[in-house]
Amino acid sequence: xxxxxxxxxxxxxxxxxxxxxxxxxxxxxxxxxxxxxxxxxxxxxxxxxxxxxxxxxxxxxxxxxxxxxxxxxxxxxxxxxxxxxxxxxxxxxxxxxxxxxxxxxxxxxxxxxxxxxxxxxxxxxxxxxxxxxxxxxxxxxxxx
Numbered sequence: 001x002x003x004x005x006x007x008x009x010x011x012x013x014x015x016x017x018x019x020x021x022x023x024x025x026x027x028x029x030x031x032x033x034x035x036x037x038x039x040x041x042x043x044x045x046x047x048x049x050x051x052x053x054x055x056x057x058x059x060x061x062x063x064x065x066x067x068x069x070x071x072x073x074x075x076x077x078x079x080x081x082x083x084x085x086x087x088x089x090x091x092x093x094x095x096x097x098x099x100x101x102x103x104x105x106x107x108x109x110x111x112x113x114x115x116x117x118x119x120x121x122x123x124x125x126x127x128x129x130x131x132x133x134x135x136x137x138x139x140x141x142x143x144x
Contacts, residue, residue: 003078004029006070006098008089011082012053018101022080028059029073031066036088067092 003026005018019028037047054061062069070079070092079098084090093100108128 002026003080004073006031006079006081007054007057007059008081008084008086009050010084010086010089011103012050012057014057016082016101016103018080018082021099021101022078026080028057029070030054030059030061031069032061032063033066033069034063036066067095070096070098 003022005022005026005028007028007030011018014028019026042050062073074096079096081089081093081098081100083100083102084093092098
């Protein structure tokens with residue numbers, strides 16, 4: 001029984017570290033949970049964006065209640081997923097003993113950060129993301 005990866009809306013990238021942690025034979029699944037999506041009040045544009053992201057990832061899409069579908073699919077296999085602040089997803093993680101893999105943060109910010117205004121956040125975050133020439137440090141030569 002091979003492991004599988006639960007892809008959710010907080011980890012919609014096929015280069016998320018969870019893909020390396022679950023093993024090369026692990027299959028990725030997404031659960032299209034209509035009751036959850038309705039509770040979130042997502043617009044058609046948001047749902048379209050979600051589907052477009054899923055189309056770009058090699059993922060199987062199942063329809064149903066997330067926890068029920070994941071339990072049925074697991075059949076004893078270990079489930080891996082990306083970390084999430086979403087309380088509903090965290091309840092599922094706890095209930096099914098899912099292994100959570102953290103993503104690489106976009107910015108590293110030391111100390112207390114005032115998140116009340118975007119400009120104050122970006123003043124600190126931008127320094128860790130962008131190099132001295134205005135390009136990301138790892139992509140200084142991105143146009144050559």
